[in-house]
Amino acid sequence: MNLWPFVFALFALGIFCLLTRRNLIKILIGLELLSKGATLALIWSGILRNSLSYTQSLAVIAIAIEVMVVAVFLALVYAFHEKSSSLDTDDMRRLKG
Amino acid sequence: MMIYLTLGFLLFFALLAVFLRDTLLSVLSLATVSALLSIAFYQLNSPVAGAFELSVGAGLITVLAVLTISFLQKRKEKKQPGAALWLALSLALAALVFFLFQALWPQVLADIIPETSWGEVGEILWKVRLFDLLPQILVILAAVLGILALLRKEGESKER
Numbered sequence: 001m002n003l004w005p006f007v008f009a010l011f012a013l014g015i016f017c018l019l020t021r022r023n024l025i026k027i028l029i030g031l032e033l034l035s036k037g038a039t040l041a042l043i044w045s046g047i048l049r050n051s052l053s054y055t056q057s058l059a060v061i062a063i064a065i066e067v068m069v070v071a072v073f074l075a076l077v078y079a080f081h082e083k084s085s086s087l088d089t090d091d092m093r094r095l096k097g
Numbered sequence: 098m099m100i101y102l103t104l105g106f107l108l109f110f111a112l113l114a115v116f117l118r119d120t121l122l123s124v125l126s127l128a129t130v131s132a133l134l135s136i137a138f139y140q141l142n143s144p145v146a147g148a149f150e151l152s153v154g155a156g157l158i159t160v161l162a163v164l165t166i167s168f169l170q171k172r173k174e175k176k177q178p179g180a181a182l183w184l185a186l187s188l189a190l191a192a193l194v195f196f197l198f199q200a201l202w203p204q205v206l207a208d209i210i211p212e213t214s215w216g217e218v219g220e221i222l223w224k225v226r227l228f229d230l231l232p233q234i235l236v237i238l239a240a241v242l243g244i245l246a247l248l249r250k251e252g253e254s255k256e257r
Contacts, residue, residue, distance in 0.1 A: 061233055
């Protein structure tokens with residue numbers, strides 16, 4: 001059994017989404033796919049190293065931090081939309097000083 | 098192997114989340130990805146991570162994202178009833194295939210994966226990892242303060 005191809009496929013999809021999409025919600029989805037790949041990698045490496053309990057505790061904290069990242073990102077999206085009425089990353093260039 | 102089926106469907110719904118044009122449907126596909134990932138964690142004998150992923154990844158994050166979209170969205174993009182139907186049909190098909198595989202091959206867990214318990218993970222979290230757990234709680238508090246600062250209306254500070 002080998003789950004690394006799935007981990008790398010999730011990473012690839014997340015990076016593709018981050019690099020090619022302009023909608024901020026889509027960028028959030030790319031970020032989420034990356035972090036899900038990282039969590040799967042943690043659990044799989046725990047199985048390979050026979051330390052599943054330890055990597056589960058790491059995964060639990062990773063998931064909690066992931067939620068905070070999503071919450072802050074969504075607050076940023078909301079604040080940006082209040083200023084510019086847009087969710088397009090191209091419009092963020094206006095924020096440059 | 099059941100785990101390959103779960104992760105195959107996970108990748109399919111991840112592709113849908115990336116390529117669907119409607120953001121709401123994308124977020125719902127992402128929720129499905131989280132639910133499938135939690136099923137995969139259960140199959141890999143990791144119930145604690147599975148429960149967290151299901152409640153937080155498929156639940157809380159989806160609620161936050163859908164709420165934000167409904168606050169902001171004027172539905173500029175064209176509605177895709179066809180895409181919504183395909184998403185629902187894909188979910189139903191995935192559930193059917195899972196049911197059939199489970200009925201035909203009930204032995205799903207590999208014997209090589211070690212057993213873990215909730216108590217064991219909790220003990221590691223509160224005893225072994227206490228040193229980095231406390232700073233991470235501080236990070237979460239800092240994030241809460243950041244969200245409050247970002248969502249503060251401009252008029253509020255002037256009124257005071």
